[in-house]
Amino acid sequence: MSEKFTDFFQVKPREAVEKLIEALLSPLEAETVTLTQALDRFSAESISAPSSLPPFSRSTVDGYAVKSQDTFGASEGFPAMLKVSGTITMGSLPERSLKQGEAMAIPTGGALPEGADAVVMVEHTESPDPDFVEIYRPASPLENVVQAGEDIREGNPVLEKGQKIRPQELGLLAALGITRVSVTRKPVVGVISTGNEIVPPETTPLPGQIRDVNRFLLQGLIERNGGETRFIALVPDEEAALKIACEEGLVSCDLLLLSGGSSVGTRDLTLKVLESFPGFELLVHGVAVSPGKPTLLMKVGKKVVFGLPGHPVSTWVIAHLFVTKALMSLLGVSESPALVWERAIVQGNIPSAQGREDFIRAKIAGKGKDKIATPIFSKSGIISSLVAANALIQIPLNSEGVYKGDEVDILMLL
C-alpha cells in the first residue's frame, strides 16, 4: 500500500504548474463599461490619448499673468510696475493678448493669455490701484504655468492592455473624455463542494460532519482577484450527483473548482467522474507545495478544472498560487495586483524539506527593513490560524529551512 501512495503523487513544482496554466488559458472576450463601472477592472486594449492635456496653458496659482522678462530684476525695494490690462475668468479664453509692460489677473486654473509666459503669485504683488500692479519678485519663464500638452500629448499611451484601472486611471480617462472603456469580461468561476462529511454552513452538523468552509475562502479570493463566483452545489461522494454538478459547472463557468472533501476517496471519485467527460486530460497530479500537495489540475475540452485539497489551509495556499494565476490568465494579466509579495525577517527557525516549497502562516509586524514575520505553527485543518495570519512565509523548493534572522519572501494576506 505504501508504494501505491508514493506513486500516487508525481508532484510538479510551482513554476511548472504556473506555466501550464498560462499556456492553457487565454484572455476572455472584452466588454464595454462606463467609467463608474470600470474601477479595478482590467483594460482589454491599449489606449492612446485622443487629444493633448491640458488643451490650453493654465495657471497653477492665483496671481498675475506676465511676460517674464518684464519682471526680471524686480525686488521688494524695486518692484516692477505693470499695467493691469484685464482679468481672466474661469472657463473661457482671454479676449486679448498680453503686451509688453502689461499683466492680467488670473485665477488658479485660468487660461494663460497669448503673449504671457509666466504667472506671479498674488502673494508677491501689491495692487494699490486697480489699473496697476507692483511685482516684488522676478518670474522665470513658465513659472506657475502648466503648458498645453504638458500633462499628456495626443497619441501618447494612456492605458496598456491588461492594466488595472485604479482611481488614478479613472481620473485620467475622464480628463481625456474617454467615458467608455473596453475591459476583459469577469471570469465566472464555478465552485463545487464535495465530501460526505461536508454540510452547508446553515445546518447543524451531525456527529462526524463539518460545515463547508472552502467555498467561502474561495469566493473571497475569486472576487478580490477580479472574478465572479458561481456556487454550483454541495455534493456527497456519489458519482451521479458529482457528474451532474460537473456538467453544469463545465457548461456555465470559465473555470471550475472542486473542493471540500479531504479524503483520498473524494479525490479518487473526482478523478473518476471527470475522466468520464470527453476531452478529459489529467495535467497535474500533485504539486511540490506544502500544504496542498494533493492538488489536481485537469482539462475537459477547453475548460480547466482544479481538484483542490480538502483542508482549508491547503486550499487557501493552492488557491492563492494557482487559482489566482488562472484568473489572471483569463483576464490577460501577468501578475495579480491583489497578491502583494514582500520581504521580512523571520522570527524563528523553520525546518523544511528539499523538493517541496513550503508556505507557513505568519503574523507580520513593522515596516521596511524592520518588518518581521513570526511563524504560526499549526495543523492545516486549523481555520483560526488563517484568521490569525496576515501573510504566508515562502520557503523555496530546494531549501532545508530558514533560521531566525534570515530574510524571507512573504505573501501578504490583507
Next chain:
Amino acid sequence: MSEKFTDFFQVKPREAVEKLIEALLSPLEAETVTLTQALDRFSAESISAPSSLPPFSRSTVDGYAVKSQDTFGASEGFPAMLKVSGTITMGSLPERSLKQGEAMAIPTGGALPEGADAVVMVEHTESPDPDFVEIYRPASPLENVVQAGEDIREGNPVLEKGQKIRPQELGLLAALGITRVSVTRKPVVGVISTGNEIVPPETTPLPGQIRDVNRFLLQGLIERNGGETRFIALVPDEEAALKIACEEGLVSCDLLLLSGGSSVGTRDLTLKVLESFPGFELLVHGVAVSPGKPTLLMKVGKKVVFGLPGHPVSTWVIAHLFVTKALMSLLGVSESPALVWERAIVQGNIPSAQGREDFIRAKIAGKGKDKIATPIFSKSGIISSLVAANALIQIPLNSEGVYKGDEVDILMLL
C-alpha cells in the same frame, strides 16, 4: 493683498485634523448581511464562538487510528502488528470504540474513534491481510490528530467589532455556522463638482474649460474604502445652483465632498453657500499638508462637509488622508485597511519646508530592505503623474527635506 492671503490660511497640521474628524463622526447603524455579501465589510459587533471547532477529534491524514502506546518501539525491522477492527467512513461517528491492540482505517478528516489517541500515516504501514496491519513507526500521543475544540473553543472571540471581514473570516464564520453577520452600513458619500471651468467628461471642453477629473478619483477611493459614492451634480460658480446641490447632498448623504474648481472664487463661494445653512461651523480653513493646503473642513448640523482643493493631485492626497479617515470613523474602524504604509529608501534629494507635511508622488521598486522610492517631481495639476505613481513619499511636518539614501515613510497606491 498679501496680508489677506497670509491670514486666509490658518493651517492645521494633519494630526489635529484627524482628531477633529474622529471626534465629529461616529459609526453608522448596523445592517445584517449573508456571508456571500459580507466580504470586505466591517463587523458591527464582537462575535464569540457559539460552539467548539472541530466538534469532534479528526484525523489529518489517511491511515490507521491507534492507541499510541500500542505503537511504541515499532520500527521497519520490528513492526507493531494490530488487529483492524473497523473502517471509519466520512461524515459519521465510528460505531465502536478502539480496544488495546486494535487499529481502524481512517480517512483524512475522519472522526477518531473513542479510545484512539493518534493516527499512523498509511505510508508507514502495510496491510497484507485486511484483518491486520503492520505499523513501522511509533506514533506519539495526538500525532496526526486535530482534537475537538483545538481550532476554536466555544465562547472564544471570533470577530472584533470594526474588524474587516476577509475571505479567512468568511471561512471561520461558515465553519461555526454563522451565516448572517451584522456589519456597519456603507457610508454614502455625496460628491459635488464645482467650478465654471469644469465640464462633464462626456462633453468636449470649449476653450478655457477642462473635464471633471476629481469626481472619478474620489469615487474610486470611496469605493475602495468601504463607502458608496452618490454623485450629486456638477455646478458652476453660482450661488443658487450650489445651494440646491448642497441641500440635496446634506439630506441624502452621510458625508459631503465639494470638489473641482481650483480658483479662490470657487472656494469663497463654497464657504458663502455653506455658511447660509443653519448649524454651520467652519472647523478647518487650510491644512499644513502639501499639496492640498486650501482644504476646508465644515460641519452643517451633524453632517461633515469637505471643501477639497481643486487640483487633482491635491484632492487625491487630501482624500487619502482625511476623506478616508472620515469613512473609517463612519465605519467604526480605527485605520483603513486599504491604506498600506510602508518604508523605502529614497532615490533622490527632496527639499521641504518646516511647518508643512509634504506628500511626493513616487515610483516604488524592490522589496523589504531593498525597496526604493524614486520621486516623481511634477506640478499638482499633472494627472498623468498620478498614473505613473504607485506611492506617496511622506516628508514630516518639521523636516527640511530628505537626502538620497534616507529611509522614508510611503503610502502605497496599489
